[in-house]
Amino acid sequence: MFIIKHQLSVIAAYGDMLSVYPNSLLRVLDQAFTFVTRHSNANDMVEIHANIEIRSKASATLIKLGCSMPDVLLSIYDGIASSINNLITNGKVALKEKARLLEFLLTICHCSKAPLEWKIAIFNTIVVPVVAEWNSVKTAGILTSTATFMDEVGITALNSYGTLLMVGFSNKSIHE
Numbered sequence: 411m412f413i414i415k416h417q418l419s420v421i422a423a424y425g426d427m428l429s430v431y432p433n434s435l436l437r438v439l440d441q442a443f444t445f446v447t448r449h450s451n452a453n454d455m456v457e458i459h460a461n462i463e464i465r466s467k468a469s470a471t472l473i474k475l476g477c478s479m480p481d482v483l484l485s486i487y488d489g490i491a492s493s494i495n496n497l498i499t500n501g502k503v504a505l506k507e508k509a510r511l512l513e514f515l516l517t518i519c520h521c522s523k524a525p526l527e528w529k530i531a532i533f534n535t536i537v538v539p540v541v542a543e544w545n546s547v548k549t550a551g552i553l554t555s556t557a558t559f560m561d562e563v564g565i566t567a568l569n570s571y572g573t574l575l576m577v578g579f580s581n582k583s584i585h586e
Contacts, residue, residue: 432482436489439475442468443493446511447502469510476517484522487532491515512536 445468450461476483483490494511497503503511519532543549552562560566 432486435482436486436493439472439490440493442472443497443511446472446507447497465504465507469507469514472514473510473517476514477521480518480521481523483518484524487515487518490518491535512540 446465448461448464448468450457494515497511498508515536516533519529519536522529524532552558
């Protein structure tokens with residue numbers, strides 16, 4: 411886990427140097443995307459929390475890159491957007507990571523020196539599908555009851571996780 415965190419720090423620190431080779435930059439971003447989608451099959455709470463931290467740090471690193479070199483990233487935007495759309499379409503990202511990846515795309519768009527027409531077009535390709543999703547029949551179904559909404563946003567799972575965490579703490583104190 412330490413190595414991954416270090417790699418993400420290096421990516422953020424040397425972003426300007428990576429901008430010299432945009433094709434290599436896309437490969438580096440693909441690696442960061444794998445960190446964003448990293449999941450653990452373990453039941454170990456420490457590993458689960460470490461994976462959550464890595465996903466969060468990877469997302470933050472991408473957004474930092476979007477702020478620091480938007481015009482370079484705009485030159486390979488189609489490849490970036492394609493990679494992100496594949497991750498989202500294949501269901502490899504949780505809702506939080508999906509939002510952060512879309513934020514990365516919006517950051518590139520907003521911070522770039524692209525003409526306003528380009529920015530509007532890029533903005534629409536990101537935001538219109540999200541608005542359509544919110545207006546979908548599925549979303550309306552989620553909002554029909556409090557229980558359905560709580561399940562969908564993860565409150566029920568979080569409650570189960572909290573119970574599991576409390577059991578883990580109580581078992582730990584018994585064995586020590």
